[in-house]
Amino acid sequence: MNILVTGGAGYIGSHTCVELLSESHGLSVDQLIIIDNFSNSKPDMLEKVRAIAGRDFIFIEGDIRDPGKMNALFDTYAIDAVIHFAGLKAVGESTQKPLAYYDNNLTGSLVLFETMQSHGVKRIVFSSSATVYGMSNPMPLREEYPVSATNPYGYTKLVIERMLMDLAQADPGWSISLLRYFNPIGAHPSGLIGEDPNGIPNNLLPYVAKVAAGKLPALPVYGDDYDTPDGTGVRDYIHVMDLAGGHIAALEYVMRNRGVEAVNLGTGHGTSVLSIIRAFEKACGHAIPYTVTGRRPGDIGTCYADTEKARRLYGFEARRTLEEMCADGWRFAKERY
Numbered sequence: 539m540n541i542l543v544t545g546g547a548g549y550i551g552s553h554t555c556v557e558l559l560s561e562s563h564g565l566s567v568d569q570l571i572i573i574d575n576f577s578n579s580k581p582d583m584l585e586k587v588r589a590i591a592g593r594d595f596i597f598i599e600g601d602i603r604d605p606g607k608m609n610a611l612f613d614t615y616a617i618d619a620v621i622h623f624a625g626l627k628a629v630g631e632s633t634q635k636p637l638a639y640y641d642n643n644l645t646g647s648l649v650l651f652e653t654m655q656s657h658g659v660k661r662i663v664f665s666s667s668a669t670v671y672g673m674s675n676p677m678p679l680r681e682e683y684p685v686s687a688t689n690p691y692g693y694t695k696l697v698i699e700r701m702l703m704d705l706a707q708a709d710p711g712w713s714i715s716l717l718r719y720f721n722p723i724g725a726h727p728s729g730l731i732g733e734d735p736n737g738i739p740n741n742l743l744p745y746v747a748k749v750a751a752g753k754l755p756a757l758p759v760y761g762d763d764y765d766t767p768d769g770t771g772v773r774d775y776i777h778v779m780d781l782a783g784g785h786i787a788a789l790e791y792v793m794r795n796r797g798v799e800a801v802n803l804g805t806g807h808g809t810s811v812l813s814i815i816r817a818f819e820k821a822c823g824h825a826i827p828y829t830v831t832g833r834r835p836g837d838i839g840t841c842y843a844d845t846e847k848a849r850r851l852y853g854f855e856a857r858r859t860l861e862e863m864c865a866d867g868w869r870f871a872k873e874r875y
């Protein structure tokens with residue numbers, strides 16, 4: 539089987555490619571083809587994927603918005619299924635540069651889906667996000683709850699989900715997984731690949747790791763007056779290697795079934811910001827300075843997944859502990875940051 543991965547040099551893509559190349563699952567991947575334009579990643583991540591997997595893959599440097607490049611790719615390789623990670627993902631930046639987000643995420647997805655359609659490739663696993671649940675649903679979040687968005691990034695995920703649902707409606711030959719990730723953290727246990735954002739991180743874990751590595755002075759804790767056990771925000775953190783395993787399970791599912799399914803990938807458990815700090819302190823062996831500031835606009839107090847559908851459809855369950863997430867994240871960060 540030949541798999542195309544868009545955005546495979548990125549954080550989640552690189553870990554998923556390691557899993558795809560490993561022999562530890564029921565899929566037989568003959569050729570793995572990765573396309574990435576390195577807009578938010580570096581070429582050395584791909585070298586490390588090669589080193590960890592001990593297997594080669596085909597890499598194409600390019601932009602998925604380029605129809606000529608995408609047509610040539612699908613003409614050259616007999617692709618069976620696509621895992622589509624490529625996109626811009628920073629919520630705050632999307633409010634500053636909305637057109638860049640609409641162009642990259644929507645145009646990129648449209649060109650990809652059109653190229654797939656014209657080449658008769660109808661199996662896809664798409665990186666959606668828990669952000670599509672908006673701010674007013676009860677917890678745990680279930681896939682059938684209403685979706686909404688509060689920022690351009692979230693709208694791009696909603697529209698891409700819609701495009702794929704409409705495609706499945708128009709042509710029952712399509713087989714589509716919309717994976718709604720919760721909060722992926724951690725790194726491959728080798729410490730070779732992980733999350734390496736440019737500049738000051740937006741997300742909690744890379745920020746904590748940069749403080750732990752002495753690159754930033756203190757973590758801002760965005761509010762301690764939420765209705766949560768310690769007042770700080772609660773999220774469903776999932777180890778990126780578990781998330782990678784979720785993609786393998788979703789791919790196995792789309793190879794066997796038709797239609798479209800939205801599926802949460804999380805652990806089903808919430809962890810507070812202060813609990814994350816304590817767990818990371820254990821991993822790195824020293825205190826992590828922090829200052830409680832005001833709430834971050836657009837944040838909710840608590841967010842975690844209902845994981846029943848992933849278990850029922852994919853037989854998928856996240857297994858790695860918070861301790862492993864922090865230990866693996868720190869192993870990568872202390873070398874890289």
Ligand code: NAD
Binds near residue numbers: 627
């Ligand atoms: P990432 O930025 O590390 O990876 C995305 C990759 O896509 C990068 O390597 C980037 O260079 C590439 N890319 C972007 N636009 C491209 C284009 N037009 N053509 C070719 N390559 C392009 O992000 P990630 O954390 O690995 O996230 C992967 C996907 O999962 C994204 O779609 C993101 O929106 C989604 N997601 C991420 C999270 C998270 O917290 N990390 C949560 C939910 C959903």
Ligand code: WQD
Binds near residue numbers: 629667720721757837
């Ligand atoms: C986690 C918790 C913050 C930074 C975002 C996107 C979502 C998805 C995952 C893509 C919250 C608190 C954070 C800091 C803090 N991405 N925090 N200090 O907001 O749950 O989700 O990433 O699809 O769409 O919105 O993740 O890591 O930013 O925040 O106290 O410096 O940590 O308030 O409670 P979030 P996060």
